[in-house]
Amino acid sequence: xxxxGIPDIVIGRLPLYLRSLIRLQQGGAIFTSxxxxxxxxxxxxxxxxxxxxxxxEFGKQGTGYNISSLTAELRRILHTDHEWPVALIGVGDLGRxxxxxxxxxxxxFRITHLFDNDPAKIGQHIDGLEVLSVDLIxxxxxxxxxxxxxxxxxxxxxQAVADTLVRAGVEAIxxxxxxxxxxxENVHVQDIDPVIHLQRMVYYLEPPA
Amino acid sequence: xxxxGIPDIVIGRLPLYLRSLIRLQQGGAIFTSxxxxxxxxxxxxxxxxxxxxxxxEFGKQGTGYNISSLTAELRRILHTDHEWPVALIGVGDLGRxxxxxxxxxxxxFRITHLFDNDPAKIGQHIDGLEVLSVDLIxxxxxxxxxxxxxxxxxxxxxQAVADTLVRAGVEAIxxxxxxxxxxxENVHVQDIDPVIHLQRMVYYLEPPA
DNA sequence: TTCAGTGTGTGCTTTATATCACAATCCGTA
DNA sequence: TACGGATTGTGATATAAAGCACACACTGAA
Numbered sequence: 001x002x003x004x005g006i007p008d009i010v011i012g013r014l015p016l017y018l019r020s021l022i023r024l025q026q027g028g029a030i031f032t033s034x035x036x037x038x039x040x041x042x043x044x045x046x047x048x049x050x051x052x053x054x055x056x057e058f059g060k061q062g063t064g065y066n067i068s069s070l071t072a073e074l075r076r077i078l079h080t081d082h083e084w085p086v087a088l089i090g091v092g093d094l095g096r097x098x099x100x101x102x103x104x105x106x107x108x109f110r111i112t113h114l115f116d117n118d119p120a121k122i123g124q125h126i127d128g129l130e131v132l133s134v135d136l137i138x139x140x141x142x143x144x145x146x147x148x149x150x151x152x153x154x155x156x157x158x159q160a161v162a163d164t165l166v167r168a169g170v171e172a173i174x175x176x177x178x179x180x181x182x183x184x185e186n187v188h189v190q191d192i193d194p195v196i197h198l199q200r201m202v203y204y205l206e207p208p209a
Numbered sequence: 210x211x212x213x214g215i216p217d218i219v220i221g222r223l224p225l226y227l228r229s230l231i232r233l234q235q236g237g238a239i240f241t242s243x244x245x246x247x248x249x250x251x252x253x254x255x256x257x258x259x260x261x262x263x264x265x266e267f268g269k270q271g272t273g274y275n276i277s278s279l280t281a282e283l284r285r286i287l288h289t290d291h292e293w294p295v296a297l298i299g300v301g302d303l304g305r306x307x308x309x310x311x312x313x314x315x316x317x318f319r320i321t322h323l324f325d326n327d328p329a330k331i332g333q334h335i336d337g338l339e340v341l342s343v344d345l346i347x348x349x350x351x352x353x354x355x356x357x358x359x360x361x362x363x364x365x366x367x368q369a370v371a372d373t374l375v376r377a378g379v380e381a382i383x384x385x386x387x388x389x390x391x392x393x394e395n396v397h398v399q400d401i402d403p404v405i406h407l408q409r410m411v412y413y414l415e416p417p418a
Numbered sequence: 419t420t421c422a423g424t425g426t427g428t429g430c431t432t433t434a435t436a437t438c439a440c441a442a443t444c445c446g447t448a
Numbered sequence: 449t450a451c452g453g454a455t456t457g458t459g460a461t462a463t464a465a466a467g468c469a470c471a472c473a474c475t476g477a478a
Binding site for chain 4: 419420421422423424425426427428429430431432433434435436437438439440441442443444445446447448
């Protein structure tokens, strides 16, 4: 299958398809259609068909898509057909919330390592995981062969931690610090900054008197 | 100024420009250029100039942009030149983390109301704010004229809460529940689902043995 | 003044993304 | 078996977004 030549914007939609399919499956449905999926997601049916067609022919004319087999295909395509261990750096309020969050496991990710630089936090246990010193990031992550990390440190430490993660072999960073991380080309970063989203929305609102 | 006819994708970049400008300003810089901003953000200078040109002429040839005046312009454009009160629904781990987060206030948002449906949480105080019953959402938000909300409830309650928020007059919802919210056309939603981001990134990674 | 260096704003071109619309195919029914 | 209704996969078209490249303008130095 082509790992390259697929637009990134298409890759970004696949997880949404997957999420909706699982929703449908939980509702007991066996088949769905590009039209139904599109309705759920606010996306045109043609777009969904075209996206999927980049990877193969998964549907049947007149019938639509078998939900469980399309789910399996998408998982295979996205590499979420097995569980990825994830390192979480920074166990402040946000880091703790992420550590407690139950939504990772059944969606192919599991936080397996916690790190912080605060001596008061190091050695604590959160949901059975010990908080380790950031000094151990490189060695630990290399040994465990971890490729995915979530970065939830204060902004001023984010770049230094990212550099360490990269040295340790991490190739995907989910960045909660409100700053741009500089990383090598082969490392992927996705940013989550709630304020960016809020600012983007209030553009469309009437400013209150 | 045209509130319409500006591509949404451009609006999405403006908060990034703003964030970088503030960063530069904190570093003591007075002027910057589209090239420098582009370097910080991984965006071409032409793109930045073109985006800004949709709203006016803010730069000076040969000199670039005065950071503080461009910052002010962007704030005005984005309607973040004043503080928006925000309601937060759901004070589980994530909701608490958001309530504690110090990054909203100096970026034009302030959480002013907390809601939950758990009797054990209602009445508690978090950073001086009392947790109110979700039954009070409609009345309270209407009275306070709140237009922006963050939704951090479990997935199964998200749509019902969103409906309530819409009835209360909310027009911008930052949705942390991993589901698509159905809302009227005039209501804006932005989704934050960390798993979506993770799944999107691991597509590009070698699946571990 | 003049000139070299710098950086904007923008028309034009290229590239990327989304939509349209329909032949081909499948299912269920009679 | 034949037919009506449904839905895919996709070539062709349309729309949207990004990049190019340059005239013009400003600065500072001589």
